[in-house]
Amino acid sequence: MGFAGCFQCGFVFLFSALDAAFAQIIYSVQEEVNKGTIVGNLAKDLNINVHDFEYRMFEIVPGSNKKYFDLNLKTGVLFVREKIDREELCLSNPKCSLNIEAIAKNPHNLYRVEIKILDINDNAPHFPVKSFSVNITENASPGERFLLPVAEDSDYGGNSLKEYKLSQNEHFTIETQNGEQSVFAELVLNKALDREKQATVKLVLTGVDGGKPPKSGTVNIIINVMDINDNNPVFSQALYKIKLKENVASGTKVISVFASDLDEGINGEIVYSFVGHGKKQDLFTILPTTGEIIVNGNVDYEENPAIELRVQARDKGNSPKSTHSKILIEVLDENDNAPEIIMISLLNSVKEDTKSGTAVALVTVADKDGGKNCIVHCALKGSYPFKLEPSYKNHYSLVVDGPLDRESVSQYNITITATDEGTPALSNSSIIIVHISDINDNAPYFATPVINAYISENGQAGGLVTKVTADDSDTGENAELSYSLLESSISIIPITSLININSLTGEIFSLQSFNHEEIKRFQFQVIATDSGVPPLSSNVTVNVFILDDNDNSPFFRSESVSAHRYCLSVSHLFTEPHWFDSS
Numbered sequence: 069m070g071f072a073g074c075f076q077c078g079f080v081f082l083f084s085a086l087d088a089a090f091a092q093i094i095y096s097v098q099e100e101v102n103k104g105t106i107v108g109n110l111a112k113d114l115n116i117n118v119h120d121f122e123y124r125m126f127e128i129v130p131g132s133n134k135k136y137f138d139l140n141l142k143t144g145v146l147f148v149r150e151k152i153d154r155e156e157l158c159l160s161n162p163k164c165s166l167n168i169e170a171i172a173k174n175p176h177n178l179y180r181v182e183i184k185i186l187d188i189n190d191n192a193p194h195f196p197v198k199s200f201s202v203n204i205t206e207n208a209s210p211g212e213r214f215l216l217p218v219a220e221d222s223d224y225g226g227n228s229l230k231e232y233k234l235s236q237n238e239h240f241t242i243e244t245q246n247g248e249q250s251v252f253a254e255l256v257l258n259k260a261l262d263r264e265k266q267a268t269v270k271l272v273l274t275g276v277d278g279g280k281p282p283k284s285g286t287v288n289i290i291i292n293v294m295d296i297n298d299n300n301p302v303f304s305q306a307l308y309k310i311k312l313k314e315n316v317a318s319g320t321k322v323i324s325v326f327a328s329d330l331d332e333g334i335n336g337e338i339v340y341s342f343v344g345h346g347k348k349q350d351l352f353t354i355l356p357t358t359g360e361i362i363v364n365g366n367v368d369y370e371e372n373p374a375i376e377l378r379v380q381a382r383d384k385g386n387s388p389k390s391t392h393s394k395i396l397i398e399v400l401d402e403n404d405n406a407p408e409i410i411m412i413s414l415l416n417s418v419k420e421d422t423k424s425g426t427a428v429a430l431v432t433v434a435d436k437d438g439g440k441n442c443i444v445h446c447a448l449k450g451s452y453p454f455k456l457e458p459s460y461k462n463h464y465s466l467v468v469d470g471p472l473d474r475e476s477v478s479q480y481n482i483t484i485t486a487t488d489e490g491t492p493a494l495s496n497s498s499i500i501i502v503h504i505s506d507i508n509d510n511a512p513y514f515a516t517p518v519i520n521a522y523i524s525e526n527g528q529a530g531g532l533v534t535k536v537t538a539d540d541s542d543t544g545e546n547a548e549l550s551y552s553l554l555e556s557s558i559s560i561i562p563i564t565s566l567i568n569i570n571s572l573t574g575e576i577f578s579l580q581s582f583n584h585e586e587i588k589r590f591q592f593q594v595i596a597t598d599s600g601v602p603p604l605s606s607n608v609t610v611n612v613f614i615l616d617d618n619d620n621s622p623f624f625r626s627e628s629v630s631a632h633r634y635c636l637s638v639s640h641l642f643t644e645p646h647w648f649d650s651s
């Protein structure tokens with residue numbers, strides 16, 4: 069523009085008065101200069117002598133920016149009367165000028181002066197807010213962009229906002245862009261975020277203008293790193309080992325497991341549970357929020373001496389993450405089981421002649437408990453001709469340990485006791501019945517060594533003479549007896565011609581009628597034999613007396629004579645001397 073040149077050379081434009089034309093003078097002055105700063109020499113530029121200028125009483129028309137400017141009549145100089153703020157006058161209008169009208173009274177004349185207000189860098193860029201937050205999820209990808217607030221600078225042109233700077237940091241950079249109205253910046257993520265490492269990133273954004281020297285303004289940028297469920301819960305231990313007594317009451321606390329999760333909010337809230345459902349898990353309950361495990365059934369060492377539980381910790385995130393841990397429960401034994409006794413008989417019955425040392429039965433003891441509670445001692449209660457002989461651990465043989473005699477004891481009820489080493493000790497007992505079987509060790513026997521029988525003379529043949537009976541202490545065949553007459557090799561007439569015997573019953577019958585006058589008495593032996601192998605036998609002597617009927621006339625005789633006579637009369641039957649009785 070040529071105006072600046074005019075001003076410099078004091079050139080004046082003159083226009084016709086009709087056209088409301090005035091001599092137009094254009095000056096320029098920087099804003100914010102001090103009061104008194106000379107804008108231009110109006111007298112000189114109007115080509116008016118300084119004396120005339122005073123004489124003509126120049127003045128600025130009130131209302132035409134008289135506030136800002138004034139004239140020195142003595143020098144003809146137009147000067148600044150009050151500080152001018154370009155931005156206040158013109159806001160952001162890049163062209164800012166003030167018009168003044170100078171009036172001369174003598175002769176009357178009006179001059180128009182335009183004063184361009186030149187910008188100085190008197191304004192720093194500034195942001196509409198002091199701080200600005202941005203929410204960015206921690207899984208945002210590098211390269212993602214985020215809007216930043218725009219800085220404003222009231223200055224014009226080269227003094228206006230030129231660029232942005234971001235404080236030094238590891239994650240972000242900015243890119244400045246020139247829009248139509250303004251210069252703005254975008255925040256660019258360069259390196260991935262991790263909320264668990266840094267939950268907030270504090271940055272300072274600086275807007276810098278193009279002044280010389282440049283001015284700047286700042287805003288705090290607060291980046292809230294928003295959580296993503298990107299962390300698994302972690303158990304405080306990969307394996308929890310505990311000991312628990314068996315038979316503890318339901319509701320007893322066993323242990324508390326604990327898992328932590330670095331995430332925030334529901335992403336870090338944990339729910340505990342057992343993995344899988346089995347008998348063993350059902351013995352316990354896990355509280356979902358606290359991880360406390362309590363007994364919920366009968367913990368039995370004998371069923372489960374060791375229990376392994378698997379637990380899960382799971383967060384409540386939208387795509388939940390979970391982790392596992394193990395709990396090993398060693399169940400401690402209580403002496404809650406009595407020993408058991410198992411017996412196996414080797415023989416249905418034991419013969420009474422069985423030798424000492426012969427095994428009769430096998431005895432096994434067992435105890436479901438553990439440790440000392442299952443160390444079992446086994447013994448016989450009472451005294452028997454038997455003893456327990458240990459074979460190997462918890463196994464015994466019941467062996468014969470003394471003479472047996474069925475005829476005195478035919479059955480032993482043997483009590484076996486088993487006692488463990490628990491405190492207090494538990495015991496159990498069992499009875500084994502040992503039957504003693506017979507051998508033929510007893511001969512038959514007659515109650516008396518001699519049996520006397522009395523029969524009438526003249527009896528019928530076939531009459532019962534007497535009955536002999538023997539006993540036998542054995543049983544069965546060993547006690548089955550048969551009777552027979554013992555033939556004497558030296559008798560004159562066979563006894564079997566006089567009597568016979570029922571071998572089963574022992575009844576003896578006559579085979580003829582006897583006459584007292586001929587035979588007063590005779591004697592023989594009966595032998596009883598059992599059916600044992602080999603058989604045993606014994607004998608008895610039977611005397612048969614023939615009683616007198618009154619079938620003859622009385623006659624006289626002395627005792628000694630008749631005794632003699634009878635002795636003679638029967639002597640033909642027996643070789644041995646026999647006594648007789650005539651009564």
Ligand SMILES: *[C@@H]1O[C@H](CO)[C@@H](O)[C@H](O)[C@H]1NC(C)=O
Pocket residue numbers: 201202203292
């Ligand atoms: C950022 O997140 C917080 C919490 O979720 C929310 O209160 C706030 O309004 C969010 N701010 C912006 C700018 O989205």
Ligand SMILES: *[C@@H]1O[C@H](CO)[C@@H](O)[C@H](O)[C@H]1NC(C)=O
Pocket residue numbers: 405406407408409410496497
């Ligand atoms: C004793 O032993 C028997 C058999 O061995 C068994 O059945 C029983 O339960 C035991 N008694 C006790 C009290 O345990």
Ligand SMILES: *[C@@H]1O[C@H](CO)[C@@H](O)[C@H](O)[C@H]1NC(C)=O
Pocket residue numbers: 480481501
């Ligand atoms: C042995 O036990 C049986 C039954 O088992 C019983 O009848 C008998 O009386 C018992 N004997 C003794 C001596 O206890």
Ligand SMILES: *[C@@H]1O[C@H](CO)[C@@H](O)[C@H](O)[C@H]1NC(C)=O
Pocket residue numbers: 554606607608
């Ligand atoms: C009869 O028994 C006696 C005594 O027991 C015995 O001495 C005798 O030998 C027996 N006689 C015969 C023939 O067996």
